[in-house]
Amino acid sequence: MDEEIKALLLNNYESYYRLAYSYVRNQEDAMDIVQESAYRAIKNSSSVKQAEYAATWVYRVVINTALDFIRKNRKETVGIEDVDSAHEDRYMDFDVWDSLEKLDEKDRTIIILRYFEDRKLEDIARIINENVNTVKTRLYRALKKLKIELAG
Amino acid sequence: MKFEDINLEGQERLNEMKNDYEKCEVPLELKNKIEESINRAEKEKGRSKVIHFVKGAGMTAVAAMLVLTILVNTNQNVAMAMSEVPVLGSIVRAVTFRTYQEQSENHEANVKVPNVVVNPEETENPAKDKLEESTKKINMDIEAYTNKLIEEYKSDIESDGEIHKGLDIDSEVIRDDDRLYIIKLWAVETMASGAQTERYYTLDKTTGEQVTFPGLFKDGADYVKVISENIKEQMREQMKNPDDGKIYFLDDPDAPDDAQFTEIKADQNFYINDQNKLVIVFDEYDVAPGYMGMCYFEIPTDVLQPLLKDNELIK
Numbered sequence: 001m002d003e004e005i006k007a008l009l010l011n012n013y014e015s016y017y018r019l020a021y022s023y024v025r026n027q028e029d030a031m032d033i034v035q036e037s038a039y040r041a042i043k044n045s046s047s048v049k050q051a052e053y054a055a056t057w058v059y060r061v062v063i064n065t066a067l068d069f070i071r072k073n074r075k076e077t078v079g080i081e082d083v084d085s086a087h088e089d090r091y092m093d094f095d096v097w098d099s100l101e102k103l104d105e106k107d108r109t110i111i112i113l114r115y116f117e118d119r120k121l122e123d124i125a126r127i128i129n130e131n132v133n134t135v136k137t138r139l140y141r142a143l144k145k146l147k148i149e150l151a152g
Numbered sequence: 153m154k155f156e157d158i159n160l161e162g163q164e165r166l167n168e169m170k171n172d173y174e175k176c177e178v179p180l181e182l183k184n185k186i187e188e189s190i191n192r193a194e195k196e197k198g199r200s201k202v203i204h205f206v207k208g209a210g211m212t213a214v215a216a217m218l219v220l221t222i223l224v225n226t227n228q229n230v231a232m233a234m235s236e237v238p239v240l241g242s243i244v245r246a247v248t249f250r251t252y253q254e255q256s257e258n259h260e261a262n263v264k265v266p267n268v269v270v271n272p273e274e275t276e277n278p279a280k281d282k283l284e285e286s287t288k289k290i291n292m293d294i295e296a297y298t299n300k301l302i303e304e305y306k307s308d309i310e311s312d313g314e315i316h317k318g319l320d321i322d323s324e325v326i327r328d329d330d331r332l333y334i335i336k337l338w339a340v341e342t343m344a345s346g347a348q349t350e351r352y353y354t355l356d357k358t359t360g361e362q363v364t365f366p367g368l369f370k371d372g373a374d375y376v377k378v379i380s381e382n383i384k385e386q387m388r389e390q391m392k393n394p395d396d397g398k399i400y401f402l403d404d405p406d407a408p409d410d411a412q413f414t415e416i417k418a419d420q421n422f423y424i425n426d427q428n429k430l431v432i433v434f435d436e437y438d439v440a441p442g443y444m445g446m447c448y449f450e451i452p453t454d455v456l457q458p459l460l461k462d463n464e465l466i467k
Binding site for chain 1: 155156157158160161162165166168169172173174176179181182183185186187188189190192193194196197337407416
């Protein structure tokens with residue numbers, strides 16, 4: 001399994017990076033998250049029993065690592081005002097990030113994986129550990145928030 | 153929900169977002185950093201593989217465990233014969249039996265395999281025959297153990313020439329006096345970090361017999377329990393102050409049962425130090441995390457007293 005996971009990491013690291021970036025909005029932190037994810041993924045590769053789930057599993061590792069990172073950072077920065085925006089790379093502030101900002105972490109991840117990374121709903125469900133119906137509901141809600149309408 | 157289910161305006165909006173999303177530049181150095189992470193994780197995993205191997209090897213070696221100890225006193229004839237021997241210490245000595253050296257950019261082996269030999273001039277020594285027998289057994293064990301490590305090293309670098317690996321084996325005579333001859337054989341296998349093991353062989357010069365761990369104690373004595381309890385006490389005492397940074401695999405509710413220290417082996421690795429105290433030896437990773445290294449516990453003699461067969465050997 002190590003070889004499969006290694007190949008995924010080296011081929012898809014740009015996707016992992018952007019996803020991590022959506023969580024932290026900061027280049028340095030996103031790099032740290034992807035590096036740590038790569039380490040965790042190889043270290044724990046034995047927990048993947050079937051090769052076909054390796055790809056979704058690595059995404060899950062990246063998301064969990066990002067969430068761990070945010071949790072840890074929040075703890076460290078309690079009481080410091082506006083610390084997030086101070087850390088953000090303003091020059092990266094494309095429209096997309098402001099739009100995504102309106103969504104909670106899960107909804108944002110669903111939008112990214114579904115429309116930017118072309119992942120199937122079933123895969124997304126596995127990645128964020130929800131059932132497919134929940135993913136669909138969240139996706140509708142997220143699109144609504146982004147003021148994107150379905151074809152009528 | 154497919155992309156086509158979204159109205160045209162929405163599709164356009166999503167495409168714009170996707171373009172922006174992909175404009176998020178990925179730092180060039182990220183790929184290298186990921187490769188570093190992968191290497192680090194692989195090395196650490198490789199190390200734990202080695203540890204398992206070392207543990208396995210340790211068990212076989214311990215099963216055939218030899219402790220050389222030679223008796224001097226008690227027996228009148230022995231004592232008399234000994235008095236004619238000018239330098240008692242020289243009756244057995246260690247010689248380098250074979251060496252194995254290999255080096256390349258990524259791997260390096262420096263192995264010196266010792267043999268314990270009986271001084272051929274010691275023809276008058278009554279313990280000589282027994283000593284010959286005991287040293288032969290010890291040498292066979294040393295060779296089997298070192299060969300296994302060398303073979304493992306060779307097959308690892310054959311299967312992967314890029315593998316970073318080191319193997320160092322050497323020995324040291326830690327005691328050589330009227331009564332005891334103790335040789336320590338140590339091996340360090342290096343992957344990402346080292347895994348160290350030690351074997352002690354003790355000869356009783358007065359009897360020519362190898363001193364085994366069970367042989368120290370009276371028949372039927374529950375030495376495993378007594379010594380294990382004492383070691384646990386010592387571990388807890390050492391762990392009392394967290395600032396000392398001492399950690400043993402004991403009383404850890406998160407650790408799986410088989411990773412906890414429960415008791416020593418019936419043929420536990422040990423030596424008798426120059427104060428005649430019993431020292432229990434654990435290989436790296438056996439009872440503590442790797443950074444603790446090899447672990448040694450001196451057992452107070454008053455704890456052992458009722459169990460000891462020979463009150464001269466351990467005092």
